[in-house]
Amino acid sequence: MVMSVEQTVEMAQRPAETKPTKPAIDWRGRLLDRAPFLVACLMLALIVGIYGSLQSGVFSLDELNLDTAAAMTLMLAATGQTIVLLRGGIDLSIGGMISLGTVIAATRFTDDASTTALWALIILALGFLIGALNGLLISLLKLQPFLVTLATWSILNGVAMIILPTDGGSIPSWWVGFASAQPLGLTSPVWMLLVLLLFWWWFRATRVGIAIQATGSNEKSAFLSGVSIARVNLVTYGLSGLFAAGAALFLVTQTGAGSPTIGKDYILPSVAAAVIGGVSLFGGRGHLAGTLIGAFVLTLIGNLVFVLHVSSYWQPVASGVILLLSVLASSVAEKAARNRVQ
Amino acid sequence: MKSLSRNIGFAAFAATMMAAGMQTGHAEDKKPYTIYLSNNFVGNDWRQQMERVATVSVNKGPLKGRVDLKIENVENTVQAQINSLNNIIRQKPDAILVDAGSDSALNPTIKKACDAGIVVISFDQVVTEPCAYAVASDWDRIPSVMAEWMATQLGGKGNIILDRGLAGAPISAQLQGGYEKVLAKYPDIKVVGYYNGNYALGPEQSGVAALLAANPKIDGIMTQGYGSGAIQALKDAGRPIVPVVGFSYNVAAVTCAQTQGAKCILGSNPAYLSSEAIKLAVDILDTGKKPAERSVSVKGDFVTTDPFESKLYPGTKMIKIAIGENAFPDQAPGLTLPITPDWVEITAAEAAGTK
Known part of the structure; x- marks a missing residue:
């Protein structure tokens, strides 16, 4: 858990020579702090346990490869959403960005690798720019992120429809093959998962990573300690757009086509994955590892419903119950954290 | 027959x-x-x-x-x-x-x-x-045969109104295009109004009602929906029941069979x-x-009050609407007809899940 801004500021103000004596480790506090994440791990273990007892071959590399591919679009979308949630915002526009990304890919990608690579970069750049624009609008107009990104979602959706009114277009087969390629024994989605974790390990300790979390934790004190809120917003939503574009580029390896409406299916699940993983909707608290576990949980519920031979209607029911449990765990942790600060 | x-x-x-x-x-x-x-x-x-x-x-x-x-x-x-x-x-x-x-x-x-x-x-x-x-x-055959039936009913002459379906839906454009392509061969048949039926009874009834009010002489109605909404609109306006084209929902077949003088053809996506x-x-x-x-x-066989021989699609099968046989007043209105392919006998109750 990152230090809250109050703690950071307090430490900075403390004279250097009176270094505090090492405080006793507050085990109970630490446990409570991590409660939402631990609950997510427990739920994943439980789901995998039940799934593994009903289906053979669950504890295998094949299964990991398959499930990671199934969850990767959501994971990428939810990575961006996690950054926004840590900032204390929300990004609905990722739905529009994902749709737009898939339709641009499906209409522009060719068998020529360099053309396709160029367009992939353009899609990623577009994602960052549109996201940054969200951040700019939120800072400049002092509007609710919900409203701003709702508007951009709608605009991007419309543009996607203009480019490709119905599902279709085509994605070159070598791009589609990316998802099942197995460099060094693991499929590319599993490598992507590892890269995401590495990225996070690096990113959360960078200046901008700390600034985003500090701003999400307490905007006022972050501002007072010299953080540029406008720049934080720009980078936060820019990254969210970038990851949404990345999600689109991965999604087309699964669909082999563009779809002007497909992005909406990832908006709320991206928030749900983060919340299940213990990311607080109030900003400042959470970790990408939790979000990725949340995305696995949401994806594996589908597998579980399949092997249990129950009606697929149980899938949203189960997702909802899990979400509630997660929110409950988060709120307990949140309260405990507040008590300790006081 | x-x-x-x-x-x-x-x-x-x-x-x-x-x-x-x-x-x-x-x-x-x-x-x-x-x-x-x-x-x-x-x-x-x-x-x-x-x-x-x-x-x-x-x-x-x-x-x-x-x-x-x-x-x-x-x-x-x-x-x-x-x-x-x-x-x-x-x-x-x-x-x-x-x-x-x-x-x-x-x-x-x-x-x-x-x-x-x-x-x-x-x-x-x-x-x-x-x-x-x-x-x-076969989504080319369905609208063509229904438009041909309408032209036959009208003797190649008259004013009709036409349902555009749901704005933006590919199937709507295909059905409308299919109707108009065949109707274009009959210069004396005029499409005097369009409405959007949205594949629901309410919009169909109000859409037809509005066009009836605006046009004193309507000789036929080409819906993409139930057809029974159009018949209800005709009844409400006190107008003669003119030939109606629609799709083979149970409620449409029952309404056609039970309305005095109604002539219908219902296309089927079984x-x-x-x-x-x-x-x-x-x-x-x-x-x-x-x-x-x-x-x-x-x-899928067409369900109709007045079977005819299609010249565009020779050999097209027509089922004459008969209450209890292929139209079921005691079953759900949304049941799609015909119920069963010819190689197995599925009953209406089985298809509706009431048995």
Whole structure:
């Protein structure tokens, strides 16, 4: 858990020579702090346990490869959403960005690798720019992120429809093959998962990573300690757009086509994955590892419903119950954290 | 005509029974085929009837005991259907039937199933992946025959109004285009007004009512929906009941049959497309022979008060509307007619799930 801004500021103000004596480790506090994440791990273990007892071959590399591919679009979308949630915002526009990304890919990608690579970069750049624009609008107009990104979602959706009114277009087969390629024994989605974790390990300790979390934790004190809120917003939503574009580029390896409406299916699940993983909707608290576990949980519920031979209607029911449990765990942790600060 | 179609029905029934008798011995020494049906959406009458009919058609008739049918519904997202299909592929079934949420976005997953040696048949909302078969209604034939019927009813002369369906829906444009293409051959038939019926009774009734008020002389109504909403609008306005074109929902057939002087033709996208897909899968698995074309068009019979011989599509079958036989006042209004393909006998109650 990152230090809250109050703690950071307090430490900075403390004279250097009176270094505090090492405080006793507050085990109970630490446990409570991590409660939402631990609950997510427990739920994943439980789901995998039940799934593994009903289906053979669950504890295998094949299964990991398959499930990671199934969850990767959501994971990428939810990575961006996690950054926004840590900032204390929300990004609905990722739905529009994902749709737009898939339709641009499906209409522009060719068998020529360099053309396709160029367009992939353009899609990623577009994602960052549109996201940054969200951040700019939120800072400049002092509007609710919900409203701003709702508007951009709608605009991007419309543009996607203009480019490709119905599902279709085509994605070159070598791009589609990316998802099942197995460099060094693991499929590319599993490598992507590892890269995401590495990225996070690096990113959360960078200046901008700390600034985003500090701003999400307490905007006022972050501002007072010299953080540029406008720049934080720009980078936060820019990254969210970038990851949404990345999600689109991965999604087309699964669909082999563009779809002007497909992005909406990832908006709320991206928030749900983060919340299940213990990311607080109030900003400042959470970790990408939790979000990725949340995305696995949401994806594996589908597998579980399949092997249990129950009606697929149980899938949203189960997702909802899990979400509630997660929110409950988060709120307990949140309260405990507040008590300790006081 | 009526007795003729009855005789044909009986003959078909007898043939089915004989086939069933022959199959029993055959089926015993064979393990049933495992066939999955992946359906992306269950939120309307048609999809529910489609699933019930699929289940009934493997529990009686020639396919009895031959198929272990498992139905997997998903929550109307492409990702969910992809994940579900991946789960299905791992069970290594003999065949997968798909009513698809997207005509193209499932293609890589479907290709994976084909590569695993699974027979894949898309039906209703079909896919473009060449390795999968596509079982669907012939959407060129349906509007053409109905427009031809209207022109015949009007003697090639009169004012009609035309339903544009749902704005932006590809099927709406296809039906409207199909109607207009045939009507264009009759210079004395004039389309005097358009409305959007949105495939719901309310908009159909109000759309027709508004056009009736604006046009003192209307000789025919081409709906894309129920047709019964149009008839109700005519009754409410105290106007003569003119020939109406619509689709073969139970409520439409019952309204046509019970309204004095009503003349209707109802085109059908039969819910038993699922049964036809199952049968195709079993045929391919039994014989190892594949149909020459990947597209298989199912020709659902038209349901009409006034059967006629189509010149555009010679041999097109027409069923004369008869209460209790092919129109069921005691069943759900949204039931799609005709209920059963000719190779198995599915009852209205079975299709409606009331039995």
